[in-house]
Structures are given as structure tokens and as C-alpha cells.
Amino acid sequence: MDLRRFSNGIALCGALALTLAAASPARANPYETTLSNGLRVIVKEDHRAPVAMHMVWYRVGAMDEKDGTTGIAHLLEHMMFKGTKKLKPGEFNDIVARAGGNDNAFTSHDYTAYFQRVPAAALPKMIELEADRMRNLVIGDDEFARELKVVMEERRLRTDDQPQAQMHEQLMASAFIAHPYRRPVIGWMNDLEKMRPDDARNWYRLWYAPNNAYVVVVGDVDHKRVFELVKKHYGHMKPVAQPVRKVTAEPPQTGERRIVVKAPAELPQLAMAWKVPKLSDVENDREPYALEVLAGILDGHAASRLPRALVRSSQIAVEVGAYYDSTARGEVTFMLGGTPAKGHTVAELETALRAEVKRIADEGVSAAELERIKTLTVAAQIYKLDSTYVQAMEIGRLEASGYRWQDADRMLEKLRSVTADEVQAVARKYFGDDTLTVAVLDPQPLDPDAKPRAKPAGLRH
Numbered sequence: 001m002d003l004r005r006f007s008n009g010i011a012l013c014g015a016l017a018l019t020l021a022a023a024s025p026a027r028a029n030p031y032e033t034t035l036s037n038g039l040r041v042i043v044k045e046d047h048r049a050p051v052a053m054h055m056v057w058y059r060v061g062a063m064d065e066k067d068g069t070t071g072i073a074h075l076l077e078h079m080m081f082k083g084t085k086k087l088k089p090g091e092f093n094d095i096v097a098r099a100g101g102n103d104n105a106f107t108s109h110d111y112t113a114y115f116q117r118v119p120a121a122a123l124p125k126m127i128e129l130e131a132d133r134m135r136n137l138v139i140g141d142d143e144f145a146r147e148l149k150v151v152m153e154e155r156r157l158r159t160d161d162q163p164q165a166q167m168h169e170q171l172m173a174s175a176f177i178a179h180p181y182r183r184p185v186i187g188w189m190n191d192l193e194k195m196r197p198d199d200a201r202n203w204y205r206l207w208y209a210p211n212n213a214y215v216v217v218v219g220d221v222d223h224k225r226v227f228e229l230v231k232k233h234y235g236h237m238k239p240v241a242q243p244v245r246k247v248t249a250e251p252p253q254t255g256e257r258r259i260v261v262k263a264p265a266e267l268p269q270l271a272m273a274w275k276v277p278k279l280s281d282v283e284n285d286r287e288p289y290a291l292e293v294l295a296g297i298l299d300g301h302a303a304s305r306l307p308r309a310l311v312r313s314s315q316i317a318v319e320v321g322a323y324y325d326s327t328a329r330g331e332v333t334f335m336l337g338g339t340p341a342k343g344h345t346v347a348e349l350e351t352a353l354r355a356e357v358k359r360i361a362d363e364g365v366s367a368a369e370l371e372r373i374k375t376l377t378v379a380a381q382i383y384k385l386d387s388t389y390v391q392a393m394e395i396g397r398l399e400a401s402g403y404r405w406q407d408a409d410r411m412l413e414k415l416r417s418v419t420a421d422e423v424q425a426v427a428r429k430y431f432g433d434d435t436l437t438v439a440v441l442d443p444q445p446l447d448p449d450a451k452p453r454a455k456p457a458g459l460r461h
Contacts (some may be wrong), residue, residue: 018418028396030405037239040229041222042395042405045409046388052123052219056130057396059214060207062187063109063180063330064245069195072203079200079287080114081105082143084136092129092328093399097316099125100346110329111332111400117389120220124229128399131233134208152193153456155186161453163263163441167271174259174444175215175273179250181330200454203343209240214399217390248249250275257437263442264450267318273351275435276426279326282407282414288326288424289414291334291430296373297365297423298322298336298356304373305356306338316344316352327401333437336429346440354431361427365420374416391427 030044042285062073083089093095096103100117161166167215171185176182215234217226253275279288299306301320306320323331340349385391395405403411 024323026356031227032137033227035235036208037210037235037237039230039234039237040214040399041227042214042216042399043226044216044218044391044395045223046391047220048118049388050220051117051119051391052126053115053122053215054126054130054220054393055113055216055396057113057133057214057216057400058207059212061108061109061110061329062183064207065180065183065187067183068191069182069187069199070191071151071155071185071204072195072199073112074186074193075148075192076115076200076203076208076216077105077107077112078138078147078151079139079144079204080133082140082147083138084133085138086132086136087129088106092133094312095125095129103128107185108310109399111396113396113400115389115392122457123217123219123221123226127226127229128233129214130186131230131237133214133270134210134234135237139197139201139204141197144200145215148192148195149450150456151186152189153453155189155192155217159184159186159451160189163261163265163443164269165439166263167269167408167439168169169262169412170259170261171273171437174257174439175253175275175333176250176331178248179331185264188392191214201454206240206243208436209242209350210237211239212232212242214396216396216399218388218395228277228284247330253435256433259438260440260442261416262442262444263445265441266446267339268346268443269337269339269441271335271439273333273437273439274333274430275328276324276334276430278328279403279411282403282410286414286418286422287426287429289411289418290426291324292326292425293370293373293418294360294426295324295334296376297360298460300303300373301376305360306336306353309356310338310349310352312354315341315357317341317349320349320353327403328424329400329402351437357427359429360424361431364424367420370418370420370423419423 032040032042034040039143047086064071064416065072075188081090083091087095093103094115096118099118099122101116103114103116103124105112105114114127114130118126122153161170172184173182216225276291277285277287279285296304298304299320306322310320317338318341320336321338322334324334325332336353338349338353340346398405398408
């Protein structure tokens with residue numbers, strides 16, 4: 001069960017994978033500078049292929065939104081492709097395509113980012129284009145209205161018509177009653193229906209500024225030349241006073257929460273989320289690293305505990321999953337979930353999942369098991385270094401989550417030092433009932449005449 005796409009992270013054992021990759025020899029040379037207006041530039045030279053990955057990250061995402069305008073971070077991301085004072089709507093994408101590259105963007109609870117993968121020779125133009133739309137975006141009423149319809153249709157396609165997505169949306173809304181992670185990144189439909197062009201203009205004016213952004217470039221580039229280009233195109237911009245970010249803390253959960261989501265579906269599903277600590281102090285924290293390893297032992301590879309015990313052995317489930325990412329701006333959860341096999345219930349699956357965690361709490365994990373998950377994760381991440389996109393993503397995510405890319409080596413050392421006793425200790429400590437939220441998908445009859453919703457025209461992001 002893929003729990004990753006419903007969370008803030010990008011991969012199973014997200015932070016573990018992130019740090020292992022970042023600390024490899026191929027990642028030894030990021031260079032960094034900061035312009036006088038606050039814009040940071042991080043360049044990783046990788047000369048294995050004549051390509052460049054160019055990203056601009058903004059330290060703003062769905063967790064910075066307010067009730068009533070949820071989804072504005074993602075909607076503004078769409079509007080960033082609708083033209084500037086110099087470019088017509090869609091012209092940005094056309095220029096990237098003519099250069100032989102591709103581009104896109106993504107929004108999460110923690111950040112919004114834009115990227116182009118292009119031949120290295122086209123990098124100067126990409127820097128010019130991104131700098132232009134940082135301060136010169138044109139948000140016309142008609143373009144806004146058209147793109148808002150695209151986003152609303154995107155929500156119908158990816159959430160309202162997807163029973164598993166509905167369940168996870170409701171799970172997060174129940175697990176967090178005050179913290180902004182309770183809001184979906186794409187926004188509530190009612191908020192989208194009431195969104196106005198000025199909401200996007202205000203968001204853009206407040207957050208899209210050099211002192212709230214950083215540029216990441218990975219590829220066949222000279223870092224000094226990149227610094228010059230960034231200074232040329234962004235250096236004249238003035239910093240913008242940022243609003244004070246008042247993030248409401250989640251009050252302590254003092255009892256189990258359960259919800260049932262009814263939606264047309266073929267099979268029931270289960271998702272369980274426990275409140276657990278995130279990585280706050282790279283040097284002194286221990287438990288987040290142990291939780292990362294615990295997630296890997298449960299579901300880090302095909303032979304890990306959950307698929308081996310619950311899918312192939314007992315055949316209680318047709319799919320299972322575990323997910324934990326210690327790195328986030330906000331609060332984090334440890335998630336377990338799955339789909340019961342025919343003849344079994346979600347209650348049986350829940351009991352089985354909890355039993356696997358309890359088994360580790362009672363009996364611990366073996367040294368071989370511990371070593372295997374570390375080795376497999378290292379191997380997977382080394383292969384990922386072939387991708388300039390992944391390298392840039394990992395630098396960007398570390399920074400977006402409130403860490404520095406320089407922390408990566410130390411985080412790797414800490415992960416490698418996790419002991420079996422520490423894994424057993426977190427399994428004992430964090431999986432009680434009082435901090436648990438359980439969501440069950442109750443499948444309703446499918447409409448035999450229903451047709452899959454078509455992907456809305458213009459949906460790229």
C-alpha cells in the first residue's frame with residue numbers, strides 16, 4: 001500500500017534515503033552563495049552528462065494558508081505558467097520545450113517548487129525565465145477563472161473520485177484538529193469555489209520574493225558561472241517583508257480517534273496514523289532515526305516484515321504499507337495501512353498490523369535485519385544519484401524542511417548508528433491507543449455505468 005503519496009514525503013524511509021544519498025561521494029561538492037537580497041543559490045556540479053536541473057524553491061506551502069483560502073499555494077503554482085509582463089500564457093513551457101527540456105512544478109504542505117531539466121547550454125535562459133516570473137507574474141481575471149476550473153477538476157479527478165485519497169484526506173483532517181496539516185494541499189472544494197483573483201495576487205505578493213526562495217542547480221555547470229547568472233537576473237530585486245508565520249500547534253492527543261469513510265470502491269481499506277516525534281536536533285535526537293529504521297524493517301523491501309507476514313504468509317492482506325518521514329516543517333505521523341484479502345476484515349488487518357509492531361516491541365529485531373535495511377537503502381540511493389532531478393530534490397527538500405544540506409553527512413552517521421535496542425524502544429513507546437487515529441474505507445456499490453473522469457485539459461502540474 002503506497003502511503004507515501006498521501007504524506008509530505010517523497011519516498012519510503014524518506015529522510016533515511018535522503019541523507020544516505022546526500023552524503024555519498026557524488027554529492028561532495030555543492031557550492032553555495034547568498035545574494036544581498038537574501039536569495040540563496042546552491043549548485044552541485046555533476047559533469048557526467050551535458051544536462052542541468054534547475055529548481056527554484058519557495059519556503060511556502062499549504063501549511064501557511066488560512067481557513068477559507070485553502071489550496072491557494074497550489075493554485076498559484078498553476079498561475080505561474082500563465083504569463084508575465086514579457087511572456088504570454090503558455091510561452092514559458094514553449095520556450096523550455098524548444099530548448100529540448102521539460103518542466104513542471106509541485107506544491108506540498110511545506111514548500112512550492114518549480115523546475116526545468118534542460119541541456120546545460122539552455123540553463124542561462126531558464127534562470128532568466130524563473131527570475132522574470134518571481135516578480136513579474138500577471139494574474140489576469142480571465143486566466144485565473146480558467147485555471148481555477150482546471151484545479152477544481154483536478155481535485156475531482158485525484159481526490160473526490162479516488163476512495164483511498166478520500167480516506168487519507170479524512171485521516172489527516174481527523175489526526176490534526178489544529179495544526180495546518182489538517183488541510184489538504186489541493187484545498188477544500190468549498191474554498192476553491194470561493195477563490196478570487198486577489199487571493200492569488202496577495203499570495204504571490206507576500207511570498208514570492210528573493211528572501212523567501214533559493215535556487216538549486218545540479219548538472220554539467222560551472223558553479224561560479226551560475227552564481228554570476230543568478231546575480232545578474234535576481235540581484236536587482238528587493239527583499240519583501242515576510243508575514244509572521246503563526247503556526248498553530250497541535251494540542252496533545254489524549255485518546256484514540258476513529259473515522260469511517262464511505263465511498264464507491266471494490267475493497268475496504270485501513271489507514272492508521274500515530275503521532276510521533278520529528279527530527280528537530282540533527283546532532284542530539286535519537287528516536288527519529290530509530291523510527292526511520294523501524295519503518296524500513298516493517299516495509300522497506302519485498303522481504304520485510306509486513307509483506308512477508310501479512311501478504312505472503314498469513315494472506316490476511318493483499319497489500320500493506322508503513323511510512324514515516326522524520327523531516328518536515330510541521331508535525332509528523334507514523335503510518336500503517338493496507339487492504340484486507342478476500343474473506344478477511346479491516347479489523348483482522350488492524351490486529352495483524354499492530355501485532356507486527358508489538359512483536360518488535362517484545363522481541364526486538366535481529367542484527368542481520370537491521371543491517372539489511374541499511375544496506376538496501378544505501379544501494380537504492382546510489383542508483384538514484386544517476387538522476388540530477390533526485391539530487392536537486394534532495395537538496396531542496398532538506399532545506400525546505402528546515403535543515404541544511406550540510407547536515408546530510410551527520411544525519412547519515414546517526415542513522416548508521418541506530419541500534420536494535422533503539423528500534424525496540426520506539427516500537428514500545430509510540431504505538432499506544434491514545435495518539436492513534438484510524439480511518440476505514442467502507443466500500444459502497446460501484447455504478448456500473450460510471451465512466452472514468454477525463455483528465456482536465458491544461459492539467460500539467
